[in-house]
Amino acid sequence: MESMDCEIIEGPSTSSSSQKPKPKNSKSHLPWIEKYRPLTFQDIVGNEDTVSRLEVFSRNGNTPNIIIAGPPGVGKTTTILCLARALLGPSMKEAVLELNASNERGIDTVRNKIKMFAQQKVTLPPGRHKIVVLDEADSMTDGAQQALRRTMEIYSNTTRFALACNNSEKIIEPIQSRCAMLRYTKLTDAQLLSKVLDVCVKENVSYTDDGLEAIVFTAQGDMRQALNNLQSTHNGFGHVDSKNVFKVCDEPHPLLVKKMLMQCVSGDISSAYKIIAGLWKLGYAPEDIIGNIFRVCKGLDVSEPLKLEFIQEIGLTHLKIVEGVNSLLQLSGLLARLCLKAKSVGVN
Numbered sequence: 001m002e003s004m005d006c007e008i009i010e011g012p013s014t015s016s017s018s019q020k021p022k023p024k025n026s027k028s029h030l031p032w033i034e035k036y037r038p039l040t041f042q043d044i045v046g047n048e049d050t051v052s053r054l055e056v057f058s059r060n061g062n063t064p065n066i067i068i069a070g071p072p073g074v075g076k077t078t079t080i081l082c083l084a085r086a087l088l089g090p091s092m093k094e095a096v097l098e099l100n101a102s103n104e105r106g107i108d109t110v111r112n113k114i115k116m117f118a119q120q121k122v123t124l125p126p127g128r129h130k131i132v133v134l135d136e137a138d139s140m141t142d143g144a145q146q147a148l149r150r151t152m153e154i155y156s157n158t159t160r161f162a163l164a165c166n167n168s169e170k171i172i173e174p175i176q177s178r179c180a181m182l183r184y185t186k187l188t189d190a191q192l193l194s195k196v197l198d199v200c201v202k203e204n205v206s207y208t209d210d211g212l213e214a215i216v217f218t219a220q221g222d223m224r225q226a227l228n229n230l231q232s233t234h235n236g237f238g239h240v241d242s243k244n245v246f247k248v249c250d251e252p253h254p255l256l257v258k259k260m261l262m263q264c265v266s267g268d269i270s271s272a273y274k275i276i277a278g279l280w281k282l283g284y285a286p287e288d289i290i291g292n293i294f295r296v297c298k299g300l301d302v303s304e305p306l307k308l309e310f311i312q313e314i315g316l317t318h319l320k321i322v323e324g325v326n327s328l329l330q331l332s333g334l335l336a337r338l339c340l341k342a343k344s345v346g347v348n
């Protein structure tokens with residue numbers, strides 16, 4: 001329903017005709033994550049509460065300093081850029097200073113670059129402020145963050161700070177206390193699917209339902225990964241079905257893992273072992289295998305008590321693997337315990 005106007009590149013002033021501008025020429029070479037990076041709040045999928053709060057800020061101006069924290073690929077950088085675009089429009093070029101982990105962001109940068117920018121005079125409408133975007137702020141050193149404390153306050157009548165990070169604990173307390181903390185969560189499968197479908201239609205991708213299901217399964221709530229996997233499969237194979245997706249993503253096929261778990265349910269340890277040994281031989285990392293087993297188990301069609309027992313065992317094995325005991329024996333031990341659980345809890 002929202003007509004994703006991803007093709008509008010430089011803002012509304014460039015639209016000369018009432019027809020949609022032709023998108024292909026300038027953007028056809030772009031990776032889809034950039035080509036379909038949302039430009040307005042309406043196009044951002046998920047985390048609706050936070051996004052709508054920011055939308056209100058962007059209408060009224062006078063935003064607080066913000067920190068957006070959350071897992072990778074869920075739209076943190078995108079949101080901050082949308083906010084800057086909505087607040088500043090055409091003045092965005094001179095009124096936004098964007099620094100990310102690829103820039104030098106030590107204490108000197110804070111002292112020189114950020115301070116200089118904050119002192120610069122830019123004429124903006126009332127209620128609008130210059131914005132310093134500190135992307136991937138969790139990689140800033142403590143010293144640099146300390147240097148930011150007073151700067152944030154001194155220039156608060158002209159400049160606002162927007163920080164994005166994966167790990168909010170890495171932002172020092174005093175900075176957190178000067179900012180509104182907004183937390184992003186992973187996107188749900190339905191949210192991923194809606195955007196992926198949208199891109200499929202726009203790019204004329206040939207797909208099957210199980211292919212898109214596989215894209216969503218492998219992305220684990222990360223929109224960037226979903227779009228990248230979609231594009232890789234489309235470019236590599238020309239057709240998005242589950243087989244091709246799992247080839248591109250190089251993950252154990254969930255159907256195989258499901259089969260293995262169902263064999264445990266029926267107590268057939270030798271067949272289940274064959275599958276896990278096969279996966280091991282193919283060279284999958286034990287962490288990936290156990291993560292995959294967990295995700296498949298969550299959707300397994302067995303009774304609730306049995307599923308809970310299974311998840312407990314899988315979790316304990318995951319713990320041991322993370323601690324370094326990551327042999328094939330560990331994984332086959334898990335299968336044996338699952339068989340025992342199925343026997344004691346009973347299948348229904």
Ligand SMILES: Nc1ncnc2c1ncn2[C@@H]1O[C@H](COP(=O)(O)OP(=O)(O)OP(=O)(O)O)[C@@H](O)[C@H]1O
Pocket residue numbers: 032033034036037038043044045046070071072073074075076077078079164165166195223224227
């Ligand atoms: N909520 C979303 N709605 C629509 N597209 C999204 C969303 N989140 C991510 N994307 C897509 O994924 C790409 C990467 O998103 P973005 O750069 O905002 O991630 P991020 O949260 O900043 O991740 P990181 O923590 O790795 O920096 C975007 O260009 C966009 O195409």
Ligand SMILES: [Mg+2]
Pocket residue numbers: 076077078135136164
């Ligand atoms: Mg980012």
